[in-house]
Amino acid sequence: MPATDIILLRHAxxxxxxxxxxxxxxxxxxxxxxxxxxxxxxLAATVARNAVLCSSxxxxxxxxxxALSRATSLEINIEPRLGLDGNVDTVLDVxxxxxxxxxxxxxxxxxxxxxxxxLLQMPVSSVAMPPGAAIGMQWHGRSGSTATLCxxxxxxxxxxx
Numbered sequence: 032m033p034a035t036d037i038i039l040l041r042h043a044x045x046x047x048x049x050x051x052x053x054x055x056x057x058x059x060x061x062x063x064x065x066x067x068x069x070x071x072x073x074l075a076a077t078v079a080r081n082a083v084l085c086s087s088x089x090x091x092x093x094x095x096x097x098a099l100s101r102a103t104s105l106e107i108n109i110e111p112r113l114g115l116d117g118n119v120d121t122v123l124d125v126x127x128x129x130x131x132x133x134x135x136x137x138x139x140x141x142x143x144x145x146x147x148x149x150l151l152q153m154p155v156s157s158v159a160m161p162p163g164a165a166i167g168m169q170w171h172g173r174s175g176s177t178a179t180l181c182x183x184x185x186x187x188x189x190x191x192x
Contacts, residue, residue, distance in 0.1 A: 034169035034170060035132065035169065036082070036134075037150070038166070038167050038168075039136050039143050039165065040070070040074075040099070041160045042059070042067075042092040043067040043070070045058065045060065046059075058090050063094075064098070067098035067163060070186060071098040073189050074102070074103070083108060083133070084103070084135045085135065086137040092137045092138060093137075095137050112124065113137075115139060117142055118142060119142055119146050122136060140160060147166050150170065150178040151177075161186070162186070164183065164184065164185040166180070166183045167181040167183070168181055
């Protein structure tokens with residue numbers, strides 16, 4: 032089986048949790064919206080036209096996915112398993128279910144970094160994903176759980192490009 036392109040994207044900078052605001056309803060800040068737009072423009076050049084864009088249903092993840100959808104014309108698949116109560120196994124399940132299809136997953140810390148670490152066989156502490164960061168990798172098969180790192184980019188780097 033040929034390698035499958037995977038992009039793991041952490042949602043961009045979101046408003047702080049405050050009394051009366053559900054964690055799932057937190058929105059991107061103005062900075063976060065700009066991060067999402069810039070990152071999406073960069074990713075649009077690398078994303079396969081047949082990629083599947085999966086997002087957590089949390090508002091901040093959906094807003095990040097919406098920016099990418101606008102830049103790529105990909106439809107967003109809301110995946111409840113990628114929500115705030117998700118775990119590494121759910122991320123890996125989504126990847127396995129899509130098998131040979133390029134996939135973009137928009138999610139949350141710590142799970143998105145933990146999934147990257149597991150796929151890349153790295154210590155979790157070595158995978159830092161600030162808000163809006165993306166990791167591109169090639170996954171080596173449905174039964175395997177390893178991937179090869181292709182690139183990583185953060186909003187800070189995007190501003191410098």
